[in-house]
Amino acid sequence: MNEKQDSTSPLKKERAYLQAECESCFGLCCVALPFAASVDFAIDKVAGNPCTNLLHNFRCKVHNDLREIGFRGCTVFDCFGAGQKVSQVTYRGQSWHLKPSSAKEMYEVFPVMWQLHELLWYLSEALTLEAARPIFDDLQLALHETQKLTELSPQAILELDVSSHRANVNILLLKTSELVRDEAKRKHKGPPIQHKVEGRGADLIGANLKGTDLRYANLRGAYLIAANLQGANLRVADLIGADLRDTDLRGADLTDSIFLTQAQLNAAKGDKHTKIPPSLARPKHWSSSGKRNKHSDSCRT
Structure with a gap:
């Protein structure tokens, strides 16, 4: 956290x-x-069938090892x-x-x-x-x-x-x-910020946006999969529905970004220098300290 x-x-x-x-x-x-065997899930499962890792008390028998054994999707x-x-x-x-x-x-x-x-x-x-x-x-x-x-x-x-x-x-x-x-x-002081990458549903998959000033940007539904946002400024940026799978947010500032969710953070990569809204928790896999929080990653124990 x-x-x-x-x-x-x-x-x-x-x-x-x-x-x-x-x-x-x-x-x-x-x-x-349901889920399908992929980078996020190790096996196929149809809707309505219990996951093979689900115990009778509704807990997950591999909860502590989900990412390591191929169930990253569960932690997101x-x-x-x-x-x-x-x-x-x-x-x-x-x-x-x-x-x-x-x-x-x-x-x-x-x-x-x-x-x-x-x-x-x-x-x-x-x-x-x-x-x-x-x-x-x-x-x-x-x-x-x-x-x-x-x-x-x-x-x-x-x-x-x-x-x-x-x-x-x-x-x-x-x-x-x-x-x-x-x-x-x-209220912005300084030259106007011109966003060349914003727009609802913008295709920014793998884009190199390292250090980019994206304050106040409209990134609703943007595809930021595996994009490099190291050190980027995302304050007051609208991130509703943005796909942040494997997005590199190390050192990025999302302090007061709009409509960011825990699931989006869990899907991304970050570190202790990533600034996040106070209502959300730092994902476990970001931290080198190993501290746990019941709302970080998957909470099923």
Whole structure:
């Protein structure tokens, strides 16, 4: 974990229910989701089949060695607290193991809840950004509506038009980004920063952006796979949905980047000099100290 982070920060406290608590989950990410043998997974697994590493108590028998034995993808995944919500609230503590008749439905509910909790994560952050105050009422309403959707019955959740809801929320998140970045640009001292690499969905795979000033950049959905961002300045850059797999963030400054998630950090490469938002944790594989944090990498133990 970043030694300079404050684990008691207001945003971290507010988002506590949006952080995975694997001890309260029925191993849903290890059962409901599929994966294919690749650089991220050592084996194939179809949706609905328990991972061969999942124990009867819903813990992972190889948790401490996931990266070393080819299950890097497990250490990157973050359900935003959807696992415990489905397990303990939607299904009231009745697991798919003890009630097999609920299994298929539970596996289908989990990905929907995951999307809703991801939206709650972004909306909760947007409500902490002072520059977005002109749309706080709309953001608060969207947050409330999304929370209500997470409390529906399993059948009602499966009938939701999640794509439509995501699209409506994204309009607000985009407006938030514009308000925050525009205000930061107005306060910027010095020559204007010209971004030649920004843009939604920008293809920056393997790009050499070492030391680049990307403050206030729009990198929504950008493909930054294996890109070199060593020492880059990403303060107040919008990183929502950016693919940071194997992105080199050593020494980069992401202190107040917008809409960055733990999963994105876990997928990237960094070091003790990488500056990250106080609401997130420094991934275990970045640190030479070996210190652990239950929200770093995979939290399933």
